[in-house]
Amino acid sequence: MTMKLEILTKNENREIQKKIISQIRDLINYKNLEPGDKLPSERTLSEKFEVSRGNIREAIQKLEFYGLLQSIPQSGTFVANIGVIAMNGMIEDILRLDDPEFKSLVETRILLELKTARLAALRRTDDDLRLIKEALDAYADKVIKGKDAVQEDLLFHLAIAKASGNSTMNTFMLIITPGIITNFEKYHVCDSNQAFLGIQEHTDIYEAIKTQDPKLAKEKMKAHFKMLYQYCYNQKD
Amino acid sequence: MTMKLEILTKNENREIQKKIISQIRDLINYKNLEPGDKLPSERTLSEKFEVSRGNIREAIQKLEFYGLLQSIPQSGTFVANIGVIAMNGMIEDILRLDDPEFKSLVETRILLELKTARLAALRRTDDDLRLIKEALDAYADKVIKGKDAVQEDLLFHLAIAKASGNSTMNTFMLIITPGIITNFEKYHVCDSNQAFLGIQEHTDIYEAIKTQDPKLAKEKMKAHFKMLYQYCYNQKD
DNA sequence: TTAAATAAATTGGTTAACCAGATTGGTTTT
DNA sequence: AAAACCAATCTGGTTAACCAATTTATTTAA
Numbered sequence: 139m140t141m142k143l144e145i146l147t148k149n150e151n152r153e154i155q156k157k158i159i160s161q162i163r164d165l166i167n168y169k170n171l172e173p174g175d176k177l178p179s180e181r182t183l184s185e186k187f188e189v190s191r192g193n194i195r196e197a198i199q200k201l202e203f204y205g206l207l208q209s210i211p212q213s214g215t216f217v218a219n220i221g222v223i224a225m226n227g228m229i230e231d232i233l234r235l236d237d238p239e240f241k242s243l244v245e246t247r248i249l250l251e252l253k254t255a256r257l258a259a260l261r262r263t264d265d266d267l268r269l270i271k272e273a274l275d276a277y278a279d280k281v282i283k284g285k286d287a288v289q290e291d292l293l294f295h296l297a298i299a300k301a302s303g304n305s306t307m308n309t310f311m312l313i314i315t316p317g318i319i320t321n322f323e324k325y326h327v328c329d330s331n332q333a334f335l336g337i338q339e340h341t342d343i344y345e346a347i348k349t350q351d352p353k354l355a356k357e358k359m360k361a362h363f364k365m366l367y368q369y370c371y372n373q374k375d
Numbered sequence: 376m377t378m379k380l381e382i383l384t385k386n387e388n389r390e391i392q393k394k395i396i397s398q399i400r401d402l403i404n405y406k407n408l409e410p411g412d413k414l415p416s417e418r419t420l421s422e423k424f425e426v427s428r429g430n431i432r433e434a435i436q437k438l439e440f441y442g443l444l445q446s447i448p449q450s451g452t453f454v455a456n457i458g459v460i461a462m463n464g465m466i467e468d469i470l471r472l473d474d475p476e477f478k479s480l481v482e483t484r485i486l487l488e489l490k491t492a493r494l495a496a497l498r499r500t501d502d503d504l505r506l507i508k509e510a511l512d513a514y515a516d517k518v519i520k521g522k523d524a525v526q527e528d529l530l531f532h533l534a535i536a537k538a539s540g541n542s543t544m545n546t547f548m549l550i551i552t553p554g555i556i557t558n559f560e561k562y563h564v565c566d567s568n569q570a571f572l573g574i575q576e577h578t579d580i581y582e583a584i585k586t587q588d589p590k591l592a593k594e595k596m597k598a599h600f601k602m603l604y605q606y607c608y609n610q611k612d
Numbered sequence: 613t614t615a616a617a618t619a620a621a622t623t624g625g626t627t628a629a630c631c632a633g634a635t636t637g638g639t640t641t642t
Numbered sequence: 643a644a645a646a647c648c649a650a651t652c653t654g655g656t657t658a659a660c661c662a663a664t665t666t667a668t669t670t671a672a
Contacts, residue, residue, distance in 0.1 A: 205553025212663040224526035246543040289461035306483040316442025
């Protein structure tokens with residue numbers, strides 16, 4: 139019951155922020171603000187929109203994250219070097235995107251991991267390989283002992299992402315990881331006997347990366363995601 | 376006592392946050408905190424780490440974003456359902472990842488866009504197609520008039536991402552967009568006469584999505600990224 | 613009249629005070 | 643002895659006050 143209250147308030151907060159962002163967009167349009175123009179002050183906006191200054195600051199920081207605004211201390215908040223057209227398009231997207239569908243998470247994870255496996259095979263250093271091996275051994279050890287190995291499984295994949303040498307993909311892997319984990323537990327996609335099978339699959343991937351065979355690495359990773367792949371694409375809903 | 380107040384730069388602030396996150400990690404390890412255990416209060420942490428409570432809150436919110444902590448109002452901040460091993464691995468990654476390399480952004484964009492083009496061809500609705508067409512026309516119009524069409528180019532690609540029906544990839548496209556734009560202007564990757572060529576390439580992509588030919592859509596998108604692709608992979612640095 | 617100087621107002625950033633709900637420890641009641 | 647109760651304390655969340663740099667308005671000097 140306390141959780142429900144918490145979730146509700148967070149949803150409410152998110153709704154408030156979405157409303158503020160759309161109001162900022164409307165204001166930019168109505169006032170024909172161009173790149174470099176200054177927005178009204180945070181205090182002014184909080185009065186005009188009848189919300190707290192903190193809410194305004196959060197909304198501005200979010201738009202700043204997407205490169206649409208820029209705040210300069212003791213000066214003001216300015217429209218970034220992005221025209222009104224792109225501004226409207228991006229804000230529309232930002233407002234629409236909230237909680238991603240689980241399938242979209244899985245689909246994106248598969249896409250990323252097929253690529254990181256391939257890149258890891260191409261670029262991995264000896265140090266990367268050692269870290270992957272350690273993660274593999276830790277995973278196998280837990281599985282053989284009949285223990286839960288979700289963490290070790292996760293770290294094996296993250297070690298590959300790191301070895302890919304692509305920091306953006308590495309970041310994206312980190313971003314989708316929590317959603318994947320929580321939803322996995324919720325939907326029980328994974329089978330319990332999957333773990334034993336996983337050892338061989340992980341080893342195959344490791345060997346391909348070790349021998350620097352990108353095609354094989356991608357192939358073995360694809361085999362590893364076979365169950366997930368089927369869940370993602372061969373289900374009607 | 377009177378402490379001198381100074382505005383911290385973004386970099387300084389980020390360094391402080393990284394230090395706090397690593398200190399939280401050390402504390403979790405030292406105290407052997409397990410999933411569900413409560414962290415010391417924000418006030419306690421701010422005293423122990425000798426930083427403001429606001430800094431503590433920001434660090435906690437970041438770890439909450441990655442699913443490692445969970446704050447419950449009027450109760451406390453708790454270690455998420457992730458063991459100490461994965462916790463350490465993920466925090467290490469989070470600390471390492473800061474500003475992504477430009478090439479990793481480009482590489483990731485290409486990966487995402489080849490996929491979204493393919494998925495858009497498979498899943499696009501008539502409404503999606505109409506929006507893509509509008510973005511295409513707006514782009515062509517600007518280019519023919521000799522005007523700058525960076526925004527319209529961007530919106531065309533975002534329209535495809537939307538049509539892919541994958542909200543996660545759509546989000547990721549939004550995340551990398553600002554970095555791509557600013558770095559493009561900095562490095563001058565794009566050629567000025569690229570724009571005219573772009574009209575035909577965009578049209579090819581649109582037609583492939585219209586006729587729902589995923590393979591062709593991916594192919595045409597790849598052709599569109601030919602220059603970028605070469606920059607990304609055929610350059611020594 | 614113009615330009616330099618200066619004072620007042622405005623800005624985003626930061627901190628300390630406050631809030632309501634949750635927790636805790638001790639006391640009372642059954 | 644155990645359960646119920648209650649007040650003091652602690653919690654994350656929120657708000658209002660404050661800060662110094664900046665911008666604008668006003669005054670002064672040339």
